[in-house]
Amino acid sequence: MIHMQIAKTIAEITASVAQARKAGKTIGFVPTMGALHDGHVSLIEAAATRCGHVVVSIFVNPTQFGPGEDLNKYPRPFEKDLAICEKHGADTVFAPQVQEMYPRENLTWVNVEQLTDRLCGEFRPGHFRGVATVCAKLFDIVCPDVAFFGQKDAQQALVIRRMVADLNMPLEIVVCPTVREPDGLAMSSRNQYLSPQERKDATRIARSLERCLESIEAGERAAEVLRGQIRQILEQMPATRIEYISICDSETLEELDRVRGRVLVAVAVRMKSTRLIDNILVDTPAR
Ligand code: AMP
Numbered sequence: 001m002i003h004m005q006i007a008k009t010i011a012e013i014t015a016s017v018a019q020a021r022k023a024g025k026t027i028g029f030v031p032t033m034g035a036l037h038d039g040h041v042s043l044i045e046a047a048a049t050r051c052g053h054v055v056v057s058i059f060v061n062p063t064q065f066g067p068g069e070d071l072n073k074y075p076r077p078f079e080k081d082l083a084i085c086e087k088h089g090a091d092t093v094f095a096p097q098v099q100e101m102y103p104r105e106n107l108t109w110v111n112v113e114q115l116t117d118r119l120c121g122e123f124r125p126g127h128f129r130g131v132a133t134v135c136a137k138l139f140d141i142v143c144p145d146v147a148f149f150g151q152k153d154a155q156q157a158l159v160i161r162r163m164v165a166d167l168n169m170p171l172e173i174v175v176c177p178t179v180r181e182p183d184g185l186a187m188s189s190r191n192q193y194l195s196p197q198e199r200k201d202a203t204r205i206a207r208s209l210e211r212c213l214e215s216i217e218a219g220e221r222a223a224e225v226l227r228g229q230i231r232q233i234l235e236q237m238p239a240t241r242i243e244y245i246s247i248c249d250s251e252t253l254e255e256l257d258r259v260r261g262r263v264l265v266a267v268a269v270r271m272k273s274t275r276l277i278d279n280i281l282v283d284t285p286a287r
Pocket of ligand 1: 040
């Protein structure tokens with residue numbers, strides 16, 4: 001029997017959340033673009049553990065895609081996604097059409113400065129403006145107490161946290177660890193674009209980060225040396241362009257000369273047309 005509600009309009013999701021609130025439940029929210037995998041599942045389960053009512057949104061947000069990006073080919077296995085949501089504890093899925101979210105030309109945007117200039121922001125102009133704006137809209141529509149994001153998209157999580165703090169949005173942001181395939185590759189809806197050979201080569205991304213962690217643990221502090229070690233591993237991936245190798249402050253995303261305190265090690269590569277990102281957080285002595 002299907003207990004989960006499916007809301008396609010703002011009116012429907014508003015009514016569904018209002019009913020849960022009236023029953024005294026806290027609202028947990030997991031925003032996604034669908035094509036759900038175990039990374040998304042971990043967020044849904046975290047929400048179900050913490051909150052009495054879990055809303056998952058499935059919306060491929062056009063405003064966070066640049067020209068020439070994969071908006072049209074982004075996978076949309078809707079029925080399969082619904083089954084995953086239901087199985088892992090979602091109470092309501094909010095799956096609006098583009099027209100429902102953007103019924104007119106959008107003139108109002110949320111721009112989180114500085115944090116969005118770096119890393120992915122440099123290679124995807126306008127991406128974080130789209131992400132922050134759609135999250136602000138979704139937060140206003142769903143009114144969650146807690147929203148769950150993945151560390152896989154470290155910069156996104158930071159941008160959303162900052163937006164919520166700067167704009168006094170009345171919700172808590174929880175960031176959950178990156179879920180990986182058994183061979184280390186970070187799960188991503190975009191992994192299905194990879195050919196079998198590319199899929200094999202892509203394991204080097206996580207390996208390069210593990211290697212970096214080992215070097216830091218062995219005492220290496222020079223960020224340029226660490227970037228070089230990562231580069232060496234990534235350069236063994238054929239037909240792959242490295243977009244960035246970043247060793248930066250985990251709060252400001254400023255590139256470091258020397259590793260110190262909590263550090264974000266983040267990479268982005270492009271394998272033909274598929275863009276993959278990954279990162280690890282490393283705690284080192286603050287001196
Ligand atoms: P997406 O559908 O790709 O927009 O992702 C929706 C949410 O799932 C975001 O908060 C992502 O950071 C999170 N997510 C995606 N992949 C993973 C993963 N491998 N592990 C943990 N969270 C993830």
